[in-house]
Amino acid sequence: MGRVLALAAAALAVAALVAGSAQAAPGLRVGVTDDAWLEFGPGTLEERVAELQEMGVQVVRVTLDWYEIETEQGTYDWARDGQLLDALRAAGIEPVVAIWGTPSWANGGGKPNVPPQASASFASFARAAAERFPWVRRWIVWNEPNQRRWLLPPSPVAYVTKLLNPGGAAIKGVIPKASIGGGATAPRGASGGMSPVDFMRGMGRAGAHLDAYAHHPHPLSPAETPFTGGCSWCRTISMATLDRLVDETRAVFGSRTRIWLTELGYQTNPPDKILGVTWAKQARFVAEAQLRAYEASRVDLLVQYLVRDEPKLGAWQSGLETVAGKVKPAMASFTLPLAQVSRTGLATTLWGQIRTGTGARPYVLQRRTNGRWVRVGLGAETNMRGYFERTVRAGPGAQLRLYDAETRRSSPTLIVR
Numbered sequence: 001m002g003r004v005l006a007l008a009a010a011a012l013a014v015a016a017l018v019a020g021s022a023q024a025a026p027g028l029r030v031g032v033t034d035d036a037w038l039e040f041g042p043g044t045l046e047e048r049v050a051e052l053q054e055m056g057v058q059v060v061r062v063t064l065d066w067y068e069i070e071t072e073q074g075t076y077d078w079a080r081d082g083q084l085l086d087a088l089r090a091a092g093i094e095p096v097v098a099i100w101g102t103p104s105w106a107n108g109g110g111k112p113n114v115p116p117q118a119s120a121s122f123a124s125f126a127r128a129a130a131e132r133f134p135w136v137r138r139w140i141v142w143n144e145p146n147q148r149r150w151l152l153p154p155s156p157v158a159y160v161t162k163l164l165n166p167g168g169a170a171i172k173g174v175i176p177k178a179s180i181g182g183g184a185t186a187p188r189g190a191s192g193g194m195s196p197v198d199f200m201r202g203m204g205r206a207g208a209h210l211d212a213y214a215h216h217p218h219p220l221s222p223a224e225t226p227f228t229g230g231c232s233w234c235r236t237i238s239m240a241t242l243d244r245l246v247d248e249t250r251a252v253f254g255s256r257t258r259i260w261l262t263e264l265g266y267q268t269n270p271p272d273k274i275l276g277v278t279w280a281k282q283a284r285f286v287a288e289a290q291l292r293a294y295e296a297s298r299v300d301l302l303v304q305y306l307v308r309d310e311p312k313l314g315a316w317q318s319g320l321e322t323v324a325g326k327v328k329p330a331m332a333s334f335t336l337p338l339a340q341v342s343r344t345g346l347a348t349t350l351w352g353q354i355r356t357g358t359g360a361r362p363y364v365l366q367r368r369t370n371g372r373w374v375r376v377g378l379g380a381e382t383n384m385r386g387y388f389e390r391t392v393r394a395g396p397g398a399q400l401r402l403y404d405a406e407t408r409r410s411s412p413t414l415i416v417r
Contacts, residue, residue: 028294029094030334030355031059033263034307034319038062038084041308042325045083049091055320056335056355059094061262061303063143066125067101067112073121078132085133096262096301097133098140098184099126099167100150113152115162123166130174138301140181140214140262141167146199148192156194156202165209181260182210187218188236195235197248204252212300213249216263217242222277226288239264239289246297258300264289265305265318268328272317282318283329283412287337291351294387304334329412336411338402341389348394348416352402354386361386361406368399368413376400 032052034041038060041048052060064081071077088095101112106121108114116122130136145151145159160182168180182203185196194202196215217239223229230240237245239261249257266285269276277285286304293302309319320331338352354361360383365376382388394400394416402411 027300028290028302029058029300030290030293030302030304031057031061031093031096032304032307032320033061034305035063036310037307039080045087049087049093052093053091054335054356055331057093058355059096059138059301059303060088061096061098061140062088063098063100064129065101065112066099066122067103070103070125070128071105073103073105074124076128076132082132085136089135094138095133095136096138096140096181096260096303097129097136098143098262099129100143111152113148113150115151115158119162119166122163123170126167127170127174130171130178134175137175137177138179138181138212138260139168139171140184140260143184144186144216145183146185146194146196147190149190150186154189154193154199156199156208157206159199160203160206160208164203165207168209179211179258180209181212181214181262182208184214184216184262185237186216187220187238196237197235197244200248200252208253210253210257212258212260213245213253214260214262215245216305217245217261218263218265218305222267222269222275226285226292239292242292242296242299246299249298255298257298259296259298260301260303261293261299262301262303263305264302265316266330267317268309268330271309271313271322276317279328279330280412283333284339284414286320286330287333287339287352287411287414290337290353291339291341294351332409333412336402336404336409338400338411338414340414340416343394343396343416346393346395347391348398349389349391350400350414351389352387352411354382354402354404354406356404356407357386359384361404363388364403364405365390365392366401366403366410367394368401373401373403373410 085095102116106116141164143150146154164182171178189195220238224240226239230238266282267276268282293299306319308321309317309323321327341349341351354363360381366373367376398416400414
């Protein structure tokens with residue numbers, strides 16, 4: 001009888017640890033960015049925003065194109081941006097606003113990737129944007145400034161002195177509680193650019209002022225997963241080497257600086273036969289990326305790129321649906337992520353989330369047995385933010401899925417490894 005009681009106590013301790021790890025989740029918010037789909041996608045804007053709600057989207061990154069809004073100095077056209085941001089706000093979806101692109105009058109006739117000649121011109125626009133959208137709390141200054149196609153030259157000094165610091169100060173002058181995201185770096189410098197590590201260090205030496213460091217941890221090859229395959233000796237940063245981002249931001253900007261992962265996309269084959277992974281792998285990676293971000297220190301945002309594949313094959317094919325609107329399995333793993341945390345023998349620990357809804361949500365784990373899905377154990381509830389972590393008896397090859405009885409939707413099949 002004593003052995004039985006000891007085993008029961010051990011089981012309760014394990015359960016408490018599992019529940020505790022779920023309750024200790026960071027404040028991760030998951031969303032999407034796809035300006036083209038949001039503005040021009042199928043149906044009305046209200047219908048597209050309603051689709052985002054059904055997906056459980058919590059944040060949407062929207063880009064304000066400075067060069068299109070202020071074509072003449074001091075004259076602003078907020079029509080497009082006001083429509084998009086107001087629609088998100090009305091639906092209860094938090095916008096994350098990025099500002100990019102210099103008008104030619106501000107940079108001596110250059111292209112949008114050339115910084116302004118005077119920092120005051122960018123500060124003036126940032127202030128006007130904050131005055132137009134005073135309810136926006138998260139702002140990002142520029143896009144992938146470590147690559148030449150987005151900032152020419154890709155100089156951390158020019159970025160900090162002409163864009164980040166003056167723009168951030170102007171926004172905070174209007175919205176004191178705003179959070180300013182700097183960087184928004186690409187995972188590599190590309191031809192003529194700088195690695196995100198070198199760019200970040202240069203920002204630190206230039207005296208960057210920011211509340212969060214934004215980064216786009218796209219995979220650098222189809223062989224990468226959210227946890228494996230990254231280059232251990234490079235200065236690139238992808239999701240597979242997220243620890244490098246955590247360590248570098250702490251060293252350069254301090255431990256209070258938050259991390260925003262404001263673009264992440266796994267391209268699929270079909271249609272991309274060179275850079276794409278199978279639809280099943282994309283679905284698995286979308287769920288595992290959420291687990292990776294959830295577990296990482298100081299990560300507040302994870303933004304999926306894109307909702308829909310881009311029309312040109314040479315562009316991005318990382319959407320949750322095809323260019324024709326066919327839904328990929330990754331759509332389900334975005335809304336109902338289920339990932340394997342670990343396995344020891346037949347003890348497999350799973351992590352997941354029911355993103356739609358509020359408070360503790362009921363969920364069901366199912367296992368494929370004799371050609372049908374069977375409930376694993378008793379029904380259970382997530383924590384107040386929709387997360388759960390649970391250990392089940394399942395060996396390699398076992399097929400599991402997460403089922404949401406409220407919406408009658410299920411995650412893609414997880415095959416235990």
